[in-house]
Amino acid sequence: MSQDKKKIFVYDEATKKEMEVDECGFEPEGLARKYLCINGKWDDYIHMEMYT
Incomplete structure (x- = not known):
């Protein structure tokens, strides 16, 4: 029996989206x-997963 895993990365300062x-x-x-660089600024992201 296998499970599917879904991953998303949420911008660290986006608390409403995280909820x-x-x-x-x-x-x-x-x-x-420092996951992603946008306009020369490296930002942190929250790694989230869900198994289905």
Whole structure:
């Protein structure tokens, strides 16, 4: 029996969006430091997963 795993990364300062994905069943797995560079600024993202 296999499970599918869905992953998302939520911008660390987007607490409202994080609460919305919590309601969908995603659980925080960790913090990805300096995960993505936009306009020369590296940002942290919250790594979240859900098994289906």
